């Protein structure tokens with residue numbers, strides 16, 4: 001029995017990986033991931049130059065959730081290109097997550113990532129919720145996003161080595177959002193989508209101090225952890241039914257156990273990212289969750305991850321496509 005899966009044209013030893021942002025900013029963190037039982041090393045979303053991010057405290061977790069407003073704190077894209085080079089010797093694919101801040105700079109990062117032999121795949125983050133001087137999230141504004149992707153298209157077309165390129169999406173809520181976004185994913189030829197980024201603009205209050213648990217933006221930040229799992233499963237299921245099957249889904253949100261992964265796979269994810277639980281338990285989480293998943297697979301009679309993907313038994317037959 002195996003946890004391996006192909007993500008587009010790349011074979012992963014495990015369908016589990018870290019979520020961008022969770023323990024993947026510094027070289028030591030990335031090295032730790034490279035030595036763990038995860039199938040991919042995913043970098044922190046990177047900007048052209050290093051960013052210090054928002055004031056601390058900017059991350060908090062408790063039993064069932066995390067909230068963050070890191071503000072895209074990262075070491076700049078060149079750092080992640082070099083890290084990929086140094087970590088490549090152990091052969092684990094490196095996924096560069098690219099932030100979408102300033103058009104021209106973003107396109108230059110994309111260009112470099114496509115040219116680097118050490119970057120196996122690219123996740124374009126169009127859903128960062130915590131940038132202080134903006135009050136929109138690109139992925140919620142379909143006309144703006146369409147215009148943005150039109151400008152990005154010439155760079156996407158330069159993908160000579162056919163590296164898998166995907167977009168990381170925020171949670172959607174209304175049926176028209178799933179339909180409009182699906183059309184854009186097909187139009188621009190993305191190979192995978194990551195569902196979902198943290199649920200934006202949440203507030204958590206500490207009773208002892210009568211204050212928000214994080215400092216930036218009056219305590220407003222992105223929510224992760226098991227509280228958001230039903231939202232994530234719904235997003236996976238809806239996109240899975242709307243998109244052509246060759247566009248793969250990476251689930252992200254609320255994964256603490258092998259059973260959580262199993263639910264993501266049933267809903268239609270081919271791979272699953274772990275964020276909050278990785279922050280809580282460190283990189284041993286991949287082995288623990290992987291073993292739990294294998295136990296469920298054995299019980300249910302599955303040999304491979306691919307046999308589970310999208311096999312949720314709906315109560316009423318539903319039509320695929322938008």
Ligand code: RRO
Pocket residue numbers: 021045068069070071072073099125127128129130131197198222
């Ligand atoms: O750095 C962040 O504040 C951050 C980012 Br870029 C993101 O995509 N998602 C998130 O929850 N935090």
